[in-house]
Amino acid sequence: MTERNMKLALEEAKRVVGMIEADELTAEQKKAIHDDSIANFNENVNPGWLEYRKSVSTDAAFVEWEDDNEVFKDLNGTEFIDCLGGFGIFACGHGNPEIKKTVMAQLDRYALHSQELVDPLRGYLAKLLAMITPGDLQYSFFTNGGAEAIEMALKLARLATGGRWYISTVGAFHGKSMGAISMGGKAAYREDYIPMIQQVQHVEYGNAAATEAAVKNLVAVGEKVAGIIVEPIQGEGGVIIPPDGYLKDLRAIADKYGCCLIFDEIQTGMGRTGTMWRADYEGVTPDIMTYGKATSGGLVPITGIIARPWTYEKSGVGTGTECKMFDNPWILGSPTFGGNPMACAAFISTIRYMLENDIPGMSKAKGEYYMKGLKKLQEKYPTVLTTFRGSGMLICMEFPEAEVGYEVTKGLFSRKVMTAGTLVNAKTVRIEPPITQSYETIDKVLEALDGAIADAKKAFNL
Numbered sequence: 313m314t315e316r317n318m319k320l321a322l323e324e325a326k327r328v329v330g331m332i333e334a335d336e337l338t339a340e341q342k343k344a345i346h347d348d349s350i351a352n353f354n355e356n357v358n359p360g361w362l363e364y365r366k367s368v369s370t371d372a373a374f375v376e377w378e379d380d381n382e383v384f385k386d387l388n389g390t391e392f393i394d395c396l397g398g399f400g401i402f403a404c405g406h407g408n409p410e411i412k413k414t415v416m417a418q419l420d421r422y423a424l425h426s427q428e429l430v431d432p433l434r435g436y437l438a439k440l441l442a443m444i445t446p447g448d449l450q451y452s453f454f455t456n457g458g459a460e461a462i463e464m465a466l467k468l469a470r471l472a473t474g475g476r477w478y479i480s481t482v483g484a485f486h487g488k489s490m491g492a493i494s495m496g497g498k499a500a501y502r503e504d505y506i507p508m509i510q511q512v513q514h515v516e517y518g519n520a521a522a523t524e525a526a527v528k529n530l531v532a533v534g535e536k537v538a539g540i541i542v543e544p545i546q547g548e549g550g551v552i553i554p555p556d557g558y559l560k561d562l563r564a565i566a567d568k569y570g571c572c573l574i575f576d577e578i579q580t581g582m583g584r585t586g587t588m589w590r591a592d593y594e595g596v597t598p599d600i601m602t603y604g605k606a607t608s609g610g611l612v613p614i615t616g617i618i619a620r621p622w623t624y625e626k627s628g629v630g631t632g633t634e635c636k637m638f639d640n641p642w643i644l645g646s647p648t649f650g651g652n653p654m655a656c657a658a659f660i661s662t663i664r665y666m667l668e669n670d671i672p673g674m675s676k677a678k679g680e681y682y683m684k685g686l687k688k689l690q691e692k693y694p695t696v697l698t699t700f701r702g703s704g705m706l707i708c709m710e711f712p713e714a715e716v717g718y719e720v721t722k723g724l725f726s727r728k729v730m731t732a733g734t735l736v737n738a739k740t741v742r743i744e745p746p747i748t749q750s751y752e753t754i755d756k757v758l759e760a761l762d763g764a765i766a767d768a769k770k771a772f773n774l
């Protein structure tokens with residue numbers, strides 16, 4: 313780094329810190345942030361992101377600056393109703409004041425842990441998770457992102473069983489790290505990285521018989537399966553709800569063949585689908601469960617896994633070593649920021665808020681309200697809104713083709729409602745708002761949808 317560059321970087325950092333710390337921005341600062349954002353994304357992030365966002369917002373350079381309960385605000389304070397909820401992050405709303413209070417108290421005390429002493433919040437959080445998750449799920453390991461949690465689940469399944477193979481599902485989404493993407497069920501996300509983890513078989517989602525056949529065939533040729541990994545409802549895949557009994561059947565298959573049943577509840581967990589975990593809906597206990605997104609309280613990222621005792625107790629048996637997880641507690645990983653005090657404080661406070669306010673029950677009731685509204689819209693515009701489905705506040709609408717979906721999301725955005733399709737397709741558009749969204753706001757969203765669908769009908773002559 314040259315001396316001149318260091319000087320320039322210091323000036324730039326000071327200018328940005330000044331804007332972050334400003335109580336109010338001047339008109340020049342607002343314009344600067346808007347223009348800088350376009351230039352910075354084009355030159356230093358990836359111009360593709362601006363192009364991609366154009367498909368959602370009519371203004372490629374819509375810049376978010378504040379959030380508050382149900383809304384995002386731009387630099388001028390214009391409010392957009394958040395119907396995407398960060399794909400599940402904002403279950404308890406944006407900037408929830410009760411959760412923020414806990415986080416701020418912890419920030420003032422100490423934000424990150426020593427890495428060597430015993431950090432109490434990690435223990436409290438692990439205990440609480442054992443209390444609110446199904447069955448005898450007991451041991452937690454905390455990570456920072458969803459994909460990282462998946463990596464831990466995959467590794468633990470190998471340690472616990474000595475198996476090497478995984479069964480995953482077509483259409484699945486488990487994140488984009490190398491292990492997680494190996495489990496992924498969408499070609500567009502995978503094909504550039506092949507070969508990845510080779511020992512994966514993808515079977516049809518919702519088809520327990522196909523799952524059993526895959527495990528059985530592997531066993532027949534001398535292979536050993538470590539785990540069956542599924543989302544209890546596929547989120548990114550387009551809110552695909554499997555037939556009742558599917559999760560129970562997978563439990564029976566895992567028991568029969570001695571492999572781990574892994575539920576990825578990163579999107580479905582924490583009240584999103586109308587129960588605290590989707591696993592609760594069928595009364596099934598997985599061997600390993602991942603969680604994330606809403607666990608952050610919308611404030612500080614935290615993800616992780618929780619596992620049944622046998623997975624820890626038997627770890628290493630496959631390699632002839634006694635109990636690797638207890639003997640070598642770092643064997644799964646030791647992420648520097650995993651389970652840090654700020655994140656644990658946010659998660660603990662989120663659990664309190666969810667239990668105190670019955671967020672799962674709220675999600676169920678409001679989800680049903682949404683479905684009634686969508687049914688009316690579907691009857692009114694059957695050629696545009698071809699179908700819709702959901703559980704709790706995890707809902708999706710289907711349109712005849714992606715272009716129609718984009719048109720509807722654009723129409724919603726121009727009516728100050730934000731939502732989006734999946735990352736690569738807007739044929740299905742998700743509604744995944746803060747569960748705290750008011751009924752009054754839901755009515756506003758349904759009204760905006762009515763207008764946006766009517767416009768799309770006209771535009772595509774449907």
Ligand SMILES: Cc1ncc(COP(=O)(O)O)c(C=O)c1O
Nearest residue numbers: 457458459485486487547578579
């Ligand atoms: C079910 C599921 N698993 C894993 C992930 C990956 O999480 P992250 O994006 O935090 O890595 C996601 C993200 O959308 C998800 O929906």
